[in-house]
Amino acid sequence: MKLQRRIRARSSSSDTASAAFSFPSVGQILHLGVSLGIILAADKLLKHAFAVAAIKFPSALFGMFCVFSVLMVLDSLAPSAAASLMSFFEPATLFIQRWLPLFYVPSLVVLPLAVRDIPAASGLKIFFILVGGWLASLAVAGYTAIAVRRMVKTEMIPAEPMTKPAPFSILELWVWTAIFVSSFVLALINPIALGTSARTCLSFLLAATVLGYMVGSWLPSDIRKVFHPIICCAVSADLAATAYGYFSRTGLDVVLGYYLTKVSSNPGAGDILMGFLGSVIISFAFSMFKQRKLVKRHAAEILSSVIIATIFSLYSTAIVGRVIRLEPALTVSILPRCITVALALSIVSFFEGTNASVTAAVVVLTGLVGANFVQAAMDKLSLNDPIARGIATASSAHGLGTAALSAKEPEALPFCAIAYALTGIFGSLLCSLPIIRQSLLLLVG
Incomplete structure (x- = not known):
């Protein structure tokens, strides 16, 4: 009941809703996509280079040192350039900060x-x-x-001052709910065309994880002390896996195996989330520089x-x-x-x-x-x-x-x-x- 009242309060207040979420412009979406894409691409290239060279040192940590060094050099030679670089990557760092717990x-x-x-x-x-x-x-x-x-x-x-990402809105909740319901039903009613694989389960397991995190972040503080949003989204994903395993008769173990395959050619929802961990390390450079x-x-x-x-x-x-x-x-x-x-x-x-x-x-x-x-x-x-x-x-x-x-x-x-x-x-x-x-x-x- 408390959660329902909080959701109603969010949806009934236009000021709160607009502060929590507004439709991004095309320019903002492109800015986020490019800045985040550069960090993800750098992480992937470094991983590949270190693997080829058989270097065991964490590649993302090396990337973080490189970014921090570049920022420090620019700050001493051309402070405006360092400030511009920080501003360019701010959407990516805020995105990582907002969704950070999900990557764990x-x-x-x-x-x-x-x-x-x-x-x-x-x-x-x-x-x-x-x-x-x-x-x-x-x-x-x-x-x-x-x-x-x-x-x-x-x-x-x-x-x-440290910029805080926007809280989750009721609109985001409904969008991810629609993704979960549609992908879960599709995976159940069309198993012959899709087959039972990590790709089949990816969408609804990812949506279930995100939904659990959103709902968990809205719980009252006294409940969050014992039921952290991370636990909430883990339970949500496990419940979705249990439901699909039961209705599809594949079993929970099989579906959980599809959640985290650790195979790049056949990734699951967990692999998608953990794929951001290297980017998290690289983003440390920006917070340390600030x-x-x-x-x-x-x-x-x-x-x-x-x-x-x-x-x-x-x-x-x-x-x-x-x-x-x-x-x-x-x-x-x-x-x-x-x-x-x-x-x-x-x-x-x-x-x-x-x-x-x-x-x-x-x-x-x-x-x-x-x-x-x-x-x-x-x-x-x-x-x-x-x-x-x-x-x-x-x-x-x-x-x-x-x-x-x-x-x-x-x-x-x-x-x-x-x-x-x-x-x-x-x-x-x-x-x-x-x-x-x-x-x-x-x-x-």
């Missing part, structure tokens, strides 16, 4: 397949590392930031906290995994638990015998724990400084924790955004070094 969802949707062969005892051990490790990483990052801040005694300066003055002024607090928290996260996970006798392959799979999914998957690719689905699921679940409990935990730990709160949140719960904190503590958001990017960058750089990988494997056993 596929790992949760296919979680029933990923955990099927994991014993219950191992699952409990992973959960223990996930929750305990999140709290420990939060404390390490936060207290490190406070200690360094007391030493350097740098006064805070106002951050650059807050370059803040990074420079508070470099000591930010860098020291991120470096110490990332090292602690990786090595404590390896040590605790061995102490509680978690299977080595699973321990290695969850090493990057505090790093954003896009780079966590790149990190585990450095190691052999890992389970990428478990990696992605643990990273997302860590973010969900942080999103729900990070403020209460920091209050209990007396982490009251905005810099410490922002860094601690991002270093322990990456993007989902950042999103949860941003709505209530805007003064901490810039530090969240910076630490969110730098934690993934530094973790990837560390694990790209053979000596670090070998030391982690030695600890894991």
Whole structure:
């Protein structure tokens, strides 16, 4: 009933509706398509080039360094050119920011397949590392930031304002509902012409995921504390897969297999969503450049906290995994638990015998724990400084924790955004070094 009242309130207020959504012009659509297309194309070209050259370093991270370097050079030589470049790519960065949580969802949707062969005892051990490790990483990052801040005694300066994407409108909800219903019915009534494949299920599974995210974002805040929009859209996609599996008699496992095929020639809805993860990393360059003055002024607090928290996260996970006798392959799979999914998957690719689905699921679940409990935990730990709160949140719960904190503590958001990017960058750089990988494997056993 609360959700219905909120939807009616949105649709009845023309001012709210126009603020939430307006039909884009042809020029705006082209601008978004070109700017986003360039980022996607750059990510794809870099992936191909790195694969051909057999380079294991994350290609998107290299792309991010290149974009950031270009912006910094232009800013020193021709500031107007740097500003124009930022303005040109703003529609793409806002698009990525608006839909960012969706790119994490596929790992949760296919979680029933990923955990099927994991014993219950191992699952409990992973959960223990996930929750305990999140709290420990939060404390390490936060207290490190406070200690360094007391030493350097740098006064805070106002951050650059961060543009927020428009909320979802009732019109968008009806459009995606129509896409879901029509594609679901078509897939059921015309199985001979379409066949049962990832392509058959792609449209309605993608629409179900998007619808779940929209509805989840409209839930009251007290409900979102236990039923995050990411959980809502994962449940929505699983329900759609269950319904199609039942009516088509193909079964849930088959349909979930079509959701995330990991085959470029036959992609599913999850593959489409995860295809944006590289672009997310490249887009970090724009957010870091926008807050370059803040990074420079508070470099000591930010860098020291991120470096110490990332090292602690990786090595404590390896040590605790061995102490509680978690299977080595699973321990290695969850090493990057505090790093954003896009780079966590790149990190585990450095190691052999890992389970990428478990990696992605643990990273997302860590973010969900942080999103729900990070403020209460920091209050209990007396982490009251905005810099410490922002860094601690991002270093322990990456993007989902950042999103949860941003709505209530805007003064901490810039530090969240910076630490969110730098934690993934530094973790990837560390694990790209053979000596670090070998030391982690030695600890894991």
